[in-house]
Amino acid sequence: MSSTEDLHRKIDTLARELQSLCAESAQDDAARKNLLGLTMKVTAELEAPIETVWRMIMSPHAPAALMVMIRMGVVTNLVQSGEPKTAKELSMSCGGDELLIVRMMRPLVALGVFRETDVQTYTSTPISEVLTAPPLIGGYQLMFEAATRSLANMPKYLESTGFKHVNSAPGPFQDSHNTPDGMFQWLINDPPMMSNFNAFMAGSLETRQDWFSTFPVDEILLNGASKGDPESVLLIDIGGGEGHDIEAFHKSFANVPGKLVLQDLPPIIDNIKSLDPAVLRQSYDFFTEQPVKGARGYYLRNIFHDWPDKECVVIMKNIAAAMKPNYSKLLIFEWILPAKDTPLYPALLDVNMMAVLNGMERTETQWTQLLTQAGLEIVKFWKAGTDSEGLIEAVLK
Numbered sequence: 096m097s098s099t100e101d102l103h104r105k106i107d108t109l110a111r112e113l114q115s116l117c118a119e120s121a122q123d124d125a126a127r128k129n130l131l132g133l134t135m136k137v138t139a140e141l142e143a144p145i146e147t148v149w150r151m152i153m154s155p156h157a158p159a160a161l162m163v164m165i166r167m168g169v170v171t172n173l174v175q176s177g178e179p180k181t182a183k184e185l186s187m188s189c190g191g192d193e194l195l196i197v198r199m200m201r202p203l204v205a206l207g208v209f210r211e212t213d214v215q216t217y218t219s220t221p222i223s224e225v226l227t228a229p230p231l232i233g234g235y236q237l238m239f240e241a242a243t244r245s246l247a248n249m250p251k252y253l254e255s256t257g258f259k260h261v262n263s264a265p266g267p268f269q270d271s272h273n274t275p276d277g278m279f280q281w282l283i284n285d286p287p288m289m290s291n292f293n294a295f296m297a298g299s300l301e302t303r304q305d306w307f308s309t310f311p312v313d314e315i316l317l318n319g320a321s322k323g324d325p326e327s328v329l330l331i332d333i334g335g336g337e338g339h340d341i342e343a344f345h346k347s348f349a350n351v352p353g354k355l356v357l358q359d360l361p362p363i364i365d366n367i368k369s370l371d372p373a374v375l376r377q378s379y380d381f382f383t384e385q386p387v388k389g390a391r392g393y394y395l396r397n398i399f400h401d402w403p404d405k406e407c408v409v410i411m412k413n414i415a416a417a418m419k420p421n422y423s424k425l426l427i428f429e430w431i432l433p434a435k436d437t438p439l440y441p442a443l444l445d446v447n448m449m450a451v452l453n454g455m456e457r458t459e460t461q462w463t464q465l466l467t468q469a470g471l472e473i474v475k476f477w478k479a480g481t482d483s484e485g486l487i488e489a490v491l492k
């Protein structure tokens with residue numbers, strides 16, 4: 096047997112083993128992720144450099160085709176009907192041209208988002224089915240409109256600035272959307288897009304870790320918190336959206352003394368449909384004086400990465416002015432980027448933050464610089480590996 100034949104025989108054997116491993120690990124999520132990580136590493140090793148470049152060149156196309164199918168209603172139509180439909184039928188029920196559907200569907204079929212049961216006949220797959228869940232269909236449209244539009248235009252925009260670091264508005268978002276507004280104001284002006292954003296944020300909770308199930312809550316917050324005073328505030332979630340995080344905290348720590356407060360902008364607070372009454376709601380703009388003084392914990396998740404340094408320092412100073420010395424703690428739950436070899440997801444998130452909010456993900460050194468400028472001192476960077484967010488515990492200096 097030639098060495099080439101031998102090699103192909105080995106690959107066939109491995110393919111069979113891999114197939115059976117895939118089936119086995121479908122029941123065990125840790126094993127599945129382990130196997131997926133391994134195959135991704137192997138893919139990176141096997142892909143020729145020119146193939147990598149081509150993959151990047153061709154990467155915006157399928158997401159754009161999918162956005163067309165979402166907006167045309169084809170995705171929901173196929174998932175809801177649960178049976179194959181021809182391009183002609185889809186064209187009649189969704190209103191777009193038949194040939195446009197055929198062309199947009201080709202890459203999506205190749206990627207497994209849909210299946211082609213016959214010529215120009217399509218059916219949904221688990222990918223399109225999961226995509227129609229509100230957090231994903233909302234999140235997809237939000238990210239496409241807010242981020243993809245801005246990213247496509249970003250190189251040209253940055254070139255026009257002489258490649259200046261983005262650290263204030265206007266930035267790529269304002270340029271590509273032709274608006275002086277930041278993303279949050281843009282959302283407030285567009286209620287359906289705001290609903291997409293809220294669904295996206297609430298839905299992403301399912302896949303993200305809670306700080307209180309990851310780090311020692313007793314040591315960080317509960318030990319030393321006021322127990323006798325019924326008015327004392329244990330924890331405020333500043334910019335907490337519709338309250339999903341602080342409500343989850345309450346569920347896990349229902350009997351701890353002290354009030355729980357949710358703060359966000361009026362349109363968010365006024366839009367809350369259901370929230371445990373144990374959580375007090377307060378409309379508040381974090382660029383103004385913090386009204387709750389001397390709370391034990393001032394908690395912010397995914398807030399500072401939305402803002403350039405200057406705005407972060409203003410938000411931090413407003414909190415610092417309300418903190419009680421030797422008692423209050425600032426708790427920031429965000430990415431703490433490693434100085435080197437940042438995993439792909441947080442590295443991309445950093446570019447995303449630049450594109451949509453003129454914001455950024457930060458390293459330990461950058462966090463330390465910010466907090467120092469606001470008169471705060473880091474007690475500890477609590478970390479759970481480079482692949483997940485960390486908690487920054489800080490106090491008044």
Ligand SMILES: Nc1ncnc2c1ncn2[C@@H]1O[C@H](CSCC[C@H]([NH3+])C(=O)O)[C@@H](O)[C@H]1O
Pocket residue numbers: 279296297333334335336337340358359360363379380381382395396397398401
């Ligand atoms: N000036 C502001 N004052 C208070 N909240 C704001 C302000 N600007 C933006 N936000 C809120 O900041 C939040 C950022 S998204 C993060 C939401 C939540 N902490 C979570 O991690 O899921 C949104 O809910 C915004 O409405």
